[in-house]
Amino acid sequence: xxxxxPMPPYKILTVFGTRPEAIKMAPVVQELNLHPEEFTxxxxxxxxxxxxxxxVLRLFHIQPDYDLDIMRPRQTLEEIxxxxxNGLAGVLKExxxxxxxxxxxxxxxxxxxxxxxxxxxxxxxxxxxxRTGDRYAPFPEEMNRRLAGALTDIHFAPTATARDNxxxxxxxxxxxxxxxxxxxxxxxxxxxxxxHFQAHGLAGLDFEQKRVxxxxxxxxxxxxxxxxxxxxxxxDLIHRHPDTALVFPVHYNPRVRQLANEILDGQDRVYLxxxxxxxxxVNLMNRAYLILTDSGGLQEEAPALGKPVLVLRExxxxxxxxxxxxxxxxxxxxxxxxxxxxxLLTDRQAxxxxxxxxxxxxxxxxSRRIHAGLRxxxxxxxxxxxxxxxxxxxxxx
Ligand code: UD1
Ligand code: UDP
Numbered sequence: 469x470x471x472x473x474p475m476p477p478y479k480i481l482t483v484f485g486t487r488p489e490a491i492k493m494a495p496v497v498q499e500l501n502l503h504p505e506e507f508t509x510x511x512x513x514x515x516x517x518x519x520x521x522x523x524v525l526r527l528f529h530i531q532p533d534y535d536l537d538i539m540r541p542r543q544t545l546e547e548i549x550x551x552x553x554n555g556l557a558g559v560l561k562e563x564x565x566x567x568x569x570x571x572x573x574x575x576x577x578x579x580x581x582x583x584x585x586x587x588x589x590x591x592x593x594x595x596x597x598x599r600t601g602d603r604y605a606p607f608p609e610e611m612n613r614r615l616a617g618a619l620t621d622i623h624f625a626p627t628a629t630a631r632d633n634x635x636x637x638x639x640x641x642x643x644x645x646x647x648x649x650x651x652x653x654x655x656x657x658x659x660x661x662x663x664h665f666q667a668h669g670l671a672g673l674d675f676e677q678k679r680v681x682x683x684x685x686x687x688x689x690x691x692x693x694x695x696x697x698x699x700x701x702x703x704d705l706i707h708r709h710p711d712t713a714l715v716f717p718v719h720y721n722p723r724v725r726q727l728a729n730e731i732l733d734g735q736d737r738v739y740l741x742x743x744x745x746x747x748x749x750v751n752l753m754n755r756a757y758l759i760l761t762d763s764g765g766l767q768e769e770a771p772a773l774g775k776p777v778l779v780l781r782e783x784x785x786x787x788x789x790x791x792x793x794x795x796x797x798x799x800x801x802x803x804x805x806x807x808x809x810x811x812l813l814t815d816r817q818a819x820x821x822x823x824x825x826x827x828x829x830x831x832x833x834x835s836r837r838i839h840a841g842l843r844x845x846x847x848x849x850x851x852x853x854x855x856x857x858x859x860x861x862x863x864x865x
Contacts, residue, residue, distance in 0.1 A: 474566040476505065476506055476507075476846070477504060477505060477506055478506065478508070478566045478846050479508050479510065479563070479564065479565045479566045479567075480507050480508070480509050480510070480565060480566065480567050480568075480569055480592075481510050481511075481559075481560070481563050481565035481567075481568050481569070482496065482497055482500075482509065482510070482511050482568075482569045482570075483511075483512045483513075483514070483568060483570055483576065483580035484511075484513060484514075484521075484570070484571055484576060484580075485513055485514035485515055485516035485517060485521065485538075485552070485574060485576030486516050486517045486520070486574050486576060487517055487520040487521060487523075487524060488574075488763075488764065488765045489571045489572055489574055489577065490513075490521050490524035490528075490530075491524050491651065491746055492571055492572065492594070492649070492650045492651050492654060492765070493569075493571045493594065493650070494524060494527075494528035494530060494654060495528075495650045495653035495654050495657070495834070496650055496835045496838055497509055497511060497528070497530055498835070499836060499838070499839045500839060500842075503839065506843060506846075507839075507842065510533045510534075510563055510565065511531075511532045511533055511534070512532060512533065512534035512536070512556065512580075513525075513532045513534070513535050513536065514536045514538050514548075514551075514552040514555065514576045514580070515535055515536055515537045515539050516538060516539055516543075516548055516552065516574065516575065516576045517539060517720075518537070519720065519743075520719075520720060520743055523745040523746065524746055527658075527745065527746055527747055533563070534559045534563070536551070536552065536555035536556070536559070538552055538555060541722065542722060542723070545575060545608060548575045548576070548579075549575055549578075549579055552575065552576055552579040552580070552583075553582065553583055556579065556580055556583035557583055557586070557587075560583055560584060560587050560589060565589060566589075566590070566846070567589065567590045567591070567592055567621075567622075567842070567845075567846075568581070568583075568584035568589050568592070569591075569592045569594060570584075570591060570592070570593055570616060571593075571594040571595055572594070572595045572609075572764075573595075573598070573606075573609035573612045573613035573616070573764075574609065574612060575608065575612060577593075577612055577613070578611075578612040578613075578615045581593065581615070581616040581619040581620060582615075582619060584619070585619045590621040590622070591616075591621055591622075592620065592622040592623075592624065592841075592842065592845075593616055593617060593622070593623050593624060594624045594838060595625075595626055595630075595649060595650070596613075596616075596617055596620065596623035596624055596625050596626075596630065596634060596644070597617065597623060597625040597626075597629075597630030597631055597632075597633045598613060598626075598630050598633070598785035598786065599613070599614070599633045599785055600783040600784065600785045601783075602783055604689065605781070605782060606687055606785070607687075607688050607689045608688070609764075610785065613785075617634065617637070621643065622643055622645070622841065622842075622845050623639060623643055623644045623645070624834075625644055625645065625646050625647070626646070626647060626648055626649035626650075626829060626830065626834065627646065627648075627649070627788055627828060627856075627858075628646055628857075629787060629788060630646075631644050631646050645837065645838075645841040645853060645855065646855040646856050646857075647834045647838050647841065647855070647856050648829065648830030648831055648832075648833060648834035648837065648856035649768055649830040649834055650830070650835050650838070651765055651768045651769060651830065652768070652769075652772060652829055652832050652834065653830065653832050653833070653834050653835050654746075655750060655769050655773075655832075656832040658746060658750050658751075659750055659754055659773070660751065661754075663747075663751040663754075665751060665752065665755070666748070668742075668744055668748050668752075669739060669742060670715065670739055670741065673713055673739060675755055677711070678712060678713040678737065679711055679712045679757035679758070680712070680713055680715055680752075680755060680756045680757055681705070681712055681713070681714050681715070681756065681757060681758050681759075681760065681809070682715050682716075682752060682753060682758070682759045682760075682761075683714060683715070683759070683760045683761065684716070684761045684762070684763050685698055685699075685716075685719070685724065685728075685761065685762050685763075685780060686719040686721055686724050686762065686763070687762040689781075690762055690780065690781075690800060691723050691724070694780075694800035695724065695727050695728075695800075696727060697800055697802040697805070698760075698762075698780050698805060699727060699728060699731040700731055700802055701803075701805035701806045701809075702714055702732065702738075702760070702805075703731055703732055703735055703738070704806060705805075705809050705810070705813075706735065706736070706737055706738055707735075708810070709813050712737065712757075712813065713737040713738075713739065714732070714737065714738045715739045715741065715752065715756070716728065716732065716739065716740050716741070717741050717743045717744045717749065718740055718741070718742070718743070719743060720743060728740055750769060753766070753769060753770060753773060753775060754773050754775075756775055758778070758809065758812055758813070758819075759775050759776065759777045759778070760777075760778045760805070760809065761777060761778075761779065761780060762779065762780040762781050762800075764785070764786065767779060767784065767786045767789060768786060768829045768830075770795075771789040771792065771794040771795060771825070771826045771827070771829070772825060772826070772827050772829065772830075773825065774824055774825035775794070776794055776795075776796075776812060776819065776822035776823050777789070777794060778798045778805070778808050778809060778812075779795055779796065779797045779798060780798065780799070780800055780805065781797060781799065781800070782797070782799050782800070783797070784797055786829075788828035788829065789826060789828060789829070791828075792826040793821065793822060793824070793826075794822050794824060794825075794826050796808060796822070827858060827859070829858075831856065831858075831859070833856070834856065837854070837855070840853035840854075
C-alpha cells in the first residue's frame with residue numbers, strides 16, 4: 469500500500485472565525501507566509517463573526533482562501549457548530565492540508581479541530597492548555613478548549629501554566645511547546661505612542677481632563693442578570709466620579725446591546741460606541757486609566773500596557789496577571805464591582821500597586837516559535853525550538 473508522505477512546502481490550513489481568533493492568528497499567518505519554501509499557508513474563515521472579523525482581516529492584509537460566511541443574527545451554538553462543520557468538511561476535502569491550525573476556544577476552534585479529525589488530518593492548537601477547571605465558565609469556551617485539545621496533535625501553549633495543565637491531562641511533553649501568546653505579537657505591531665486618535669464616536673471626550681474607564685462585556689454566562697448588575701454598577705460609578713468618562717465599545721451581539729442601551733444610553737460622560745477596529749481599540753486601551761472587562765484577550769493585553777484590569781467574571785483561565793497583581797477578579801455583583809472600582813479611583817496607592825506593566829503572556833516572538841515548532845514537527849530541523857520564558861513577572865512602567 470502506498471503511504472502518503474507529505475513533502476515541503478507543507479500545506480497548512482489556518483481556520484478561524486471570530487475577532488479574537490483573527491487578531492491572534494494574524495501574526496502566525498504572516499510569519500508562515502515569510503517561508504513559502506517550507507509552508508504554503510491557506511486561510512479558511514467560518515465567519516462566525518462578520519464585521520468584527522473583517523476589520524481584522526483588513527488590518528493585517530489577510531485575504532481568506534475560503535469564507536463560509538456562516539454568521540446569522542442571534543445564532544445558537546448548535547447553528548454555529550453544524551454550519552461550520554458541514555462547511556469545513558468541503559473545505560478540507562478541497563484544500564487537502566497536511567495540518568490544520570486552530571486557535572483558542574471558540575466554537576469555530578472546536579469544530580475545525582473535529583472536522584480535521586474526521587478526515588484524519590493532524591491538528592495544531594494555538595493558545596492551548598488554558599483551563600479554569602469549571603466546565604461551565606467560561607461557557608462554552610472551557611469545554612471548546614478541552615475538546616480541541618483532545619483532538620490536537622501539536623499543542624502551542626502560551627505559558628508554562630498552560631503547558632502544565634496539558635501535562636496533567638496526560639498529553640505527552642514532546643507534543644507541547646511553550647511559545648508565549650501571539651496576542652503580544654499583534655499588540656506590539658499595532659501600538660504606537662504617537663497614534664493619532666480619531667473620533668470613532670468619541671468627539672467631545674477630553675482625554676486630558678477625564679480619566680477614561682474602558683469597558684467591554686459579552687460573555688454568554690453573563691447574559692441577562694449579571695450584565696444588568698454590571699451595567700448598573702458602571703452607571704452609578706460614573707455618577708460618583710465626575711472626573712471620569714466611561715467608554716464602552718458595545719459588542720454587536722443584540723443581547724448585549726439591548727441591555728447596554730437600556731441602562732447606559734444617554735448618561736452623562738458615558739460613550740456607548742460601535743465596536744472599534746483593533747488598531748484604535750488597543751491605542752485607546754493604551755490611554756485608558758482603568759479597564760473593566762469579561763474578555764479573555766483584554767486580560768492579556770492590558771497588563772502588558774500597565775493598565776489595571778477588573779475582571780467581570782467569577783473565574784479566569786488566565787491566572788498569571790492575577791498573580792502579578794495587575795488583574796483582579798471582581799465577579800458580576802453590583803456591590804463588588806462598585807467597591808473595587810471606587811477604591812482604584814480614590815486610593816492612589818491601591819491604583820499604583822496594580823498599574824505596572826507585566827508581561828507573563830509573551831515577548832512578541834510567539835509566532836516565530838510556532839513556526840519553529842512546525843518546522844520541527846515536519847522534520848525540517850532536528851533541533852527542538854527554544855521555549856518562551858517570561859523575563860520578569862514585574863517590570864516598571
Ligand atoms: C464568540 C465566541 C467567544 C468569543 C467571542 C469574541 C463562541 C461560542 N463564542 O462569542 O468565545 O469570546 O466570540 O467576541 O464561539 N455579531 C454581529 N457581527 C459580528 C459579530 C457578532 O452581528 O461581527 C452578532 C450576531 O448577532 C451573532 C452574535 O453577535 O449572532 C453573537 O455572536 P457569536 O459568535 O455567536 O457569539 P459571541 O458572543 O460573539
Ligand atoms: N477588541 C477590538 N475592538 C473592540 C473590543 C475589543 O479590536 O471594540 C479586541 C481586543 O483588543 C482583543 C480582542 O478584540 O484583542 C478581544 O476580543 P473579545 O473580547 O471579543 O473576545 P475574547 O478575548 O473574550 O475571546
